Amino acid sequence: MATRVALAPPMVAVASVAVLLVVCAAASVAGQGQLQVGYYNKTCPAAEQIVRNETTVAIGSSPDLAAALLRLHYHDCFVQGCDASVLLDSTPNNTAEKESLPNGSLRGFDVVARVKDQLEKACPGTVSCADILALMARDAVSLARGPSWPVALGRRDGRTSSAASCGDLPPLHGDIGLVVQAFAAKGLDVKDLAVLSGAHTLGKAHCASYADRLYASATCTTPDPALDARYADRLRMRCPSNSSSTSSTAASELDPGSCTTFDTSYYRHVARRRGLLRSDASLLDHRFTRAYVLQAASGRFDGHFFHDFTVSMAKMAAIGVLTGDQGEIRRKCNVVN
Numbered sequence: 001m002a003t004r005v006a007l008a009p010p011m012v013a014v015a016s017v018a019v020l021l022v023v024c025a026a027a028s029v030a031g032q033g034q035l036q037v038g039y040y041n042k043t044c045p046a047a048e049q050i051v052r053n054e055t056t057v058a059i060g061s062s063p064d065l066a067a068a069l070l071r072l073h074y075h076d077c078f079v080q081g082c083d084a085s086v087l088l089d090s091t092p093n094n095t096a097e098k099e100s101l102p103n104g105s106l107r108g109f110d111v112v113a114r115v116k117d118q119l120e121k122a123c124p125g126t127v128s129c130a131d132i133l134a135l136m137a138r139d140a141v142s143l144a145r146g147p148s149w150p151v152a153l154g155r156r157d158g159r160t161s162s163a164a165s166c167g168d169l170p171p172l173h174g175d176i177g178l179v180v181q182a183f184a185a186k187g188l189d190v191k192d193l194a195v196l197s198g199a200h201t202l203g204k205a206h207c208a209s210y211a212d213r214l215y216a217s218a219t220c221t222t223p224d225p226a227l228d229a230r231y232a233d234r235l236r237m238r239c240p241s242n243s244s245s246t247s248s249t250a251a252s253e254l255d256p257g258s259c260t261t262f263d264t265s266y267y268r269h270v271a272r273r274r275g276l277l278r279s280d281a282s283l284l285d286h287r288f289t290r291a292y293v294l295q296a297a298s299g300r301f302d303g304h305f306f307h308d309f310t311v312s313m314a315k316m317a318a319i320g321v322l323t324g325d326q327g328e329i330r331r332k333c334n335v336v337n
C-alpha cells in the first residue's frame with residue numbers, strides 16, 4: 001500500500017482504546033469551550049434519554065431522517081457557531097438562516113421541536129436547542145449503525161440568525177482549496193474535512209446540487225471529467241437537464257445502496273470517481289484527503305473511520321459555542337424568548 005500515510009493509529013487499535021481516546025477528546029473539548037460531558041446530570045438527569053427516545057421513534061419510522069438530523073447540526077455549527085441559529089424563523093425585519101439557498105433542503109425541524117416540547121415538560125427552561133442538535137446528531141449516527149460518543153454539553157442558544165451569514169458554509173461548486181479554506185476558517189483541518197465528508201454516507205442530494213457536473217455549460221465545455229462516465233449517464237436519467245429546468249424534487253443517494261447506513265462505502269464510491277457532489281469528488285485532488293479516501297475505501301478501515309468521526313464531530317460541535325451567561329435557553333427552538 002504505497003500511499004499509506006500517517007493518517008491514524010495503526011490497525012491494532014481496539015475498541016477500548018477508541019473509547020478512551022473519545023473520552024479524552026471530549027474532555028479536551030470541554031476544557032476549550034467550557035462544555036462538559038454530563039452537564040445536565042443534576043439539572044435534567046433524563047435529558048439525554050428523552051432525546052434518544054424521541055430520535056429513535058422518529059428514525060424508526062423514517063430512517064432517512066438520520067441524514068437530516070446530522071446535517072442540521074453541521075449547518076448550525078458552521079454558521080455563527082453551534083447556537084441553534086439555524087432553527088430560528090425569519091421575522092418581518094429579518095431573513096433567517098433557514099431561508100438561505102444552502103439551507104433550502106434542510107429537514108427535521110419538526111422532530112427537533114417535538115424533542116424540545118418533551119424536554120420543556122420534564123425540565124422547563126433548562127436544555128438548549130443547540131445541545132439538542134448536538135445530541136440528536138450523535139444519536140442519529142449511532143442509530144444508523146455508526147459510532148456513538150460522549151457529547152460535551154452546556155451550549156446556550158443564540159438570539160440572532162441571518163441568511164447572509166450562510167456564506168460561511170463551504171461553497172457547493174468550489175474546488176478543494178476553497179473547501180479546505182472554509183473548514184480552516186472554523187478551526188477544522190484537512191483531516192477533519194476528509195473525515196466529516198464521510199457524513200455523506202447518509203442521505204441524498206437534489207439535482208440542483210450536482211446537475212451542473214453532468215452537462216456542458218457556458219463556463220464548462222464538457223461535463224465534469226472527474227465524474228465516472230457510466231455513473232454520469234445514470235445520473236443524467238434522474239436529472240434530464242441542467243439545474244434551472246430540473247425538477248427540484250428528484251434526489252440521488254450520496255452513498256448509493258447504503259444511504260441509511262453509516263459506513264465506509266461512501267469512500268469506495270468517491271475512490272471510483274462516483275462522488276456525487278463536487279466537494280466529494282474534490283477529495284481526490286489533495287494529497288492528504290486522497291490518501292484518506294483510498295484507505296477508507298480499502299474495506300479494512302471502518303474502526304479508524306468511526307473513531308476519527310467521533311473526534312472530528314466533537315471539534316465541530318465546539319465551534320463558536322455560547323456558554324455561561326451568553327445567549328439564552330430558548331423555550332421554543334424556532335423563536336427567541
Ligand code: HEM
Pocket residue numbers: 066067068070071074105107170171172179196197199200202203204205206207208209277279
Ligand atoms: C465538505 C463540504 C460540504 C458540502 C459542500 C456539502 C454539501 C451538501 C449538499 C449540496 C447536500 C445536498 C443538499 C440537497 O441537494 O438537498 C448535502 C447533503 C448532506 N450533507 Fe453535506 N456538505 C458538506 C459537508 C458536510 C458535513 C461536514 C456534514 C456533516 C457532518 C454533512 C452532512 C450531510 C448530510 C447527512 C446530507 C444528506 C441530507 C439529507 O438527506 O437530507 N455535509 N451536503
